[in-house]
Amino acid sequence: MEEETTDVLVVGCGIAGLCAAVTALQQGARVTVLERAPKEDFGGNTRWTEAYMRMKNDAEIADDFAEHFMQNPGANLDPNVERAVTGESTSWPAYVRAHPMPDPEVIFTFADQVPSTISWLKEFGLKFGPQPIYLLTQNTHRIAAQGGGLALIERLNAEVEKLGGEILYETAAHDLIRSEDGTVCGGLCKAADGTALRIRAKSTVLASGGFQGNPEMMARYIGPRASYMRPVARGGYYNRGEGIRMALEAGAAPAGEFSSYHAEPVDPRSQEAEAVVFIYPYGILVNNRGRRFIDEAPGTVDAHYDNISRSFAHQPDGIAWVIFDDQVDDIPRWQSSIRSDIPPVEAPTIAALAEKLGLPVENLTTTVDDFNAACPEIADFTPFEIDNAATRGIEPPKSNWSRPLTRAPFRAYPLISSVCFTFGGLKVNNRAEVVDTEGRTIPGLLAAGETMGIYHQVYTGSTSVLRGAVFGRIAGMTATDSQK
Template sequence: MAQKDNQESSCKETTLNTKVNETARAYDVVVVGCGVAGLSAAVAAAEAGGRVCVLERAPLEERGGNTRYTGAYLRMKSVTEVTDDFEEHFAANSGGYMDPTLVGDLALDPATWSPTLRAYSFTDPNVVSTLAERAPDTLAWISGFGVKFIPLDVPFPTSSQPRIVPSGGGLALIDALAAQFEKLGGTIFYRTAAQSLVTDDEGRIQGVAAVVEPHRRVTFRAPSVVLASGGFQGNAEMMTRYVGPRSIYLRGMSLGCNFNKGEGIRMALDIGAAPCGDFGSFHASPMDPRSNRAGPSMYVYPYGILVNEQGRRFVDEGPGHTDETYEDVTRNISAQPHGIAYCILDARSDDLPNLAVAVRTEQPAVTAATIAELAAKLGLPADVLEATVAAYNAACRPGNFNPRDTDGLATVGLTPPKSNWSRPLDKGPYKAYPIISSIVFTFGGLKVNARAQVLNQEGDAIPGLYAAGETQGLYYGSYTGATSVLKGAVFGRIAGTDAVSRRQR
């Protein structure tokens, strides 16, 4: 049956691609990317009566990029209300030390902003407020295609803010939106990779030049293009150029990362688009490098200690609620030799009530009767690891251990300290998990306004060009958790609606 399905899928893709030359000349909107952002744009444009196509690098059975594999957490209290700290968290992570002469102008009407401010690389508060305001009606819109959103009771071992999720995760979003798009008469071209933007002599968008297997060049003509092809975590050259040579130690959180080559960002920068977002950083999440599954996140480290290849601690394992601190801890892991650390636990961890949330790998822990034996199995210096555990144990103090909330059970006189969940590791057998930093998506992307229009270096909208999802730059420093899928859906829908309206201009 699987073989038959694959044959039918291959047949369908072949049929689509052989028709490219016949059908690629008269679209109203071309969307690059088939994740939640791209499909939201495609459906919105098709609903408005536009002739729309989607270009997807992946084959049909792997369509959807990162969205396909994500749980699609949404930073909302319910389908009608975002979390209390939504805009506040974005504001706290909006860029570097912004020029104070520009900060004062943010209170003015964006239409009066100077070109410098419009093109400035920072998190535009108007874009964030649009995201917060449009989130509820966007989820209601998606609900109309059969997707149900439910509360996520225990998203992390400890959480400071609530989350909701689509039942069925990101794949449910992809399936529902793709079905609706095809129902509206839209076309998805699989195994089709965008390469460059086509513009006229005045710089207006005229379409996309792409490559269809086997390296056959095709031009898809349209007055509007929506770039929704993700970030560049699947491009080793861009990762090294922007994130640095240590990016070799990062692994994609899902197979969908491999399809995100950064061409959407590159082709827009090539025609003068303004960058936005932290190009040297990314959304980091702790993972088990041995795992074969998508999303093998490891949040158990607050209940033990983290050591590097030298057998030494290097970070506060329990600085606060897991959902708001795991990224900083993970970045510290990625900075260690070979980008790896080991979470050391004892038998008490078996009784954690939230163990299923804390350990998401299918691989077993490395176990041993003694710390010295555990060190040998991990390839760590036994004398150093024994000294590290002994120093940690001596710094622990009696108190009430609460695995479901920050408990203030901190070490005393230990460097670096551990601020919560500090219990001695003295009850065998002992166990350990290797942990590395995964890359979920990159932060650097394109500057857009609240209409999802891509801006040029002069702060003006590039006629006919839009961006959504991770192609749209927005994040700096610390990721505002559970907003990436939401951002893709909201601005994808905005982009598609605005893009198709250009038919009449």
């Protein structure tokens, strides 16, 4: 087995790992970064995202940033836990320090450090501002990185090389090295050719993503419906959960909602990354039995697509269909809500559409007839504003933008529940140190990005890249601080 020694070992080469690596290098540390993917595919999920950020501008977060996390701390949260976290963290009992809920100190540190992290990224020539988005309605502010996530990782990757860091491509960690007292001292790794490598390090940062690329972990934590899912982009296949597994085996506390994930509605026919279809608030969603199963428009699409997309996996064969008609042309730029490169299925009648889709003709025609009869009269259609034009007398209801489907041609896209990233991860404190099941830090071990768990119930939209950048930078600083 080959051996190597470094100051900071970073497992993962996405936004979290690269921010950790550059920060540590700036502090004078020796840094080794592991990347499972080949160089042309490095970057995990970050490579494929447009890197939207829940911010008013590049210096201010959205007003609801921390509030949204606090509104989604986990189902049926114990009031004793809620009461305990209102006091000083030093007085929290062990079960609270290790609780999977989003730690208020972590969330407020996250919110507080976003502006300074963006300012730091701008030092590398990266730019941030308003960018076109596929969501036709929004209830919060967003900006994005110019050039998307690819611009972020390419620039940071170049900075790692410039500062003398080492990046080992096609190399993955599979176990942690621990001393007798439990301190993490690096990792055991394996290259694509099977070469085993022991890397000893003073600090180890786990930034290797979630487990959406690991069918076994998906089935174990998400359940049988995971067989209907796939990662939203190619980068997700490299996220196989070893970082989470290794840390849990070392006694780390789990955090986030392991049985859930951030979902997007994707056309399964498309080979494109993130082939999303967001036109469904202006039509209806049906399953393979030709029946509606959910309120398609409870509010703005950005606030509800996570839950709606997850519901597809609970339908027969894990498939949903969005049905809409030619009235869609009343919606300006509606095509921007669809990123699939495959055209919709079209037909002159609902019955003919059902036949093309392989759906029960009688069921679909009855579903559409019942929906049409339940729609209110709309004097002035306002597609970009909540209009409260709700159906009456049918279940499930549709709360907004309920217009009868009457104008041919009728169109349909198939949709699956596609996984952006999994919610379950490791418990960390506000210094990105991994916490064990007794609420104590594990010496030498840090985590950032999707490997840390903070989401429950509903994803706080446009915060994932920010989470990687902020906690990657914090992890890099903590790792080097501990070595001074």
